[in-house]
Each structure stands twice: as structure tokens, then as C-alpha cells.
Amino acid sequence: MLLVPPLLVWTLPQTLAGLVFAAWRRLQGHRLEAYRFGPFLYLVVPAPGPLSPGISLGLVIFASTPDLLKHEFCHLVTALWLSWLYLPVYGLEYLIIGHDRSPHERLTCRFERTIPWSWHRLHRRRGEESPGPTERR
Numbered sequence: 001m002l003l004v005p006p007l008l009v010w011t012l013p014q015t016l017a018g019l020v021f022a023a024w025r026r027l028q029g030h031r032l033e034a035y036r037f038g039p040f041l042y043l044v045v046p047a048p049g050p051l052s053p054g055i056s057l058g059l060v061i062f063a064s065t066p067d068l069l070k071h072e073f074c075h076l077v078t079a080l081w082l083s084w085l086y087l088p089v090y091g092l093e094y095l096i097i098g099h100d101r102s103p104h105e106r107l108t109c110r111f112e113r114t115i116p117w118s119w120h121r122l123h124r125r126r127g128e129e130s131p132g133p134t135e136r137r
């Protein structure tokens, strides 16, 4: 919880974009969920993001399937050094050399394989007795 205010400022442009798209998805009827991954808290929209089935926009994650969550959570690690340059750097890398060859995308894939944290949904869904499965890898 203590990390949320500094991370909001550190990732402000992409988090604001994420909140705008999350509000748009909410108006379409999608739910918004709170998740924890390691020490970080996220707002997750279990629906495709803008332009992609999964996208990380600061503290807001869009994932059309749970399989995408860990990768999208790991994008916050690269955002820790890119800060407000996150969107321009990723945008230029994807535009110039493509998504799969982007150095930051490759680094995120490496974090996805090596970071031992699991993610947890922080609340119950309607009708559930517990907050649902926790990813264990």
C-alpha cells in the first residue's frame, strides 16, 4: 500500500491513460479488480486493452485471459526506470523494430520467467467463497 502514491506519480502518464481506458471498459460493463503482485498493487480489467489482448498501463492492467497477467505485471518493473518515458520508449521500439524484438519487451519476458512472485486477487467475485485461485509457478 505504501508504494502506491510514489508509483502513481512515477507512472503518471501511463496510469492516467490506463484509468481512462478502464473507465471506458467499465462503461461497457466490464468489472475492475484489485490484484497484488509482489509488493505492487494493480487495478486489473479482465478484458482486452486498447490495441492488444493484454497491456500494462502503469498500475492498470488489461488482460483478456489470466495467462497474460504475470507478463503484464512485470512491465511495471521496466516502468521503474523508464518512468514517464515508458510509453514513448515502448512506442518507438515497437514502431522501429517490432514488438517481439523490443529490448524492453524481451526484458519483461525475462522478468516473467525469473521473478518468483505470485499474484493474488484481493477481493471475492460475486458468489465466490474465497478470492479465487492464486497463481503458483
Ligand SMILES: [Zn+2]
Residues within 6 Å of the ligand: 071, 075, 105, 108
Ligand atoms: Zn509485454
